[in-house]
Amino acid sequence: AQKITQTQPGMFVQEKEAVTLDCTYDTSDPSYGLFWYKQPSSGEMIFLIYQGSYDQQNATEGRYSLNFQKARKSANLVISASQLGDSAMYFCAMSLYGNNRLAFGKGNQVVVIP
Amino acid sequence: NAGVTQTPKFRILKIGQSMTLQCAQDMNHNYMYWYRQDPGMGLKLIYYSVGAGITDKGEVPNGYNVSRSTTEDFPLRLELAAPSQTSVYFCASSSSQGNTEAFFGQGTRLTVV
Numbered sequence: 001a002q003k004i005t006q007t008q009p010g011m012f013v014q015e016k017e018a019v020t021l022d023c024t025y026d027t028s029d030p031s032y033g034l035f036w037y038k039q040p041s042s043g044e045m046i047f048l049i050y051q052g053s054y055d056q057q058n059a060t061e062g063r064y065s066l067n068f069q070k071a072r073k074s075a076n077l078v079i080s081a082s083q084l085g086d087s088a089m090y091f092c093a094m095s096l097y098g099n100n101r102l103a104f105g106k107g108n109q110v111v112v113i114p
Numbered sequence: 115n116a117g118v119t120q121t122p123k124f125r126i127l128k129i130g131q132s133m134t135l136q137c138a139q140d141m142n143h144n145y146m147y148w149y150r151q152d153p154g155m156g157l158k159l160i161y162y163s164v165g166a167g168i169t170d171k172g173e174v175p176n177g178y179n180v181s182r183s184t185t186e187d188f189p190l191r192l193e194l195a196a197p198s199q200t201s202v203y204f205c206a207s208s209s210s211q212g213n214t215e216a217f218f219g220q221g222t223r224l225t226v227v
Binding site for chain 2: 093
């Protein structure tokens, strides 16, 4: 079974600064995908970024980038130029190719301060 | 685009009551899921479906049942509600083509008292 670990305590980040959220995963399957979702205080789950296990380059989506280190089984999310609207819980998740069932970590709380 | 629609948004149940959480998607996705999120935790998979007529258990299925009679709808049934089922429930759907992101509904906040 897949396991996702997010252990950072809540983080405060200054507006316009970058923040890195740690995520490590464990699976014996070579074919998998890694996802990051944002959950603001309103509660909805918002997809941010995806990285496939066979992708050669790190994924980027606007201000979001994924630092994928396959040998270390880590998939850290980097948010550049933080904005007040980035204050939220951030969840790392993974699924195996072919089933799309997500296993989630416990999340990282980020608070952006002006 | 409606995406994934869940109803109701909030519900309070008494211990032993039953209810059905509704979920519908309009993206023609074959895959649908039910997750629960307990306070301070990530989401855990309750049940999933890979197509109409096909359902299977996830990580935490006890106390729940599902059905999938159409591609669009995937209701979750709670029988004999217990306080341990107090949680936020999310329905999601995804395409069966490749390893793609799941689209989530707005969630249902359920309290069992």
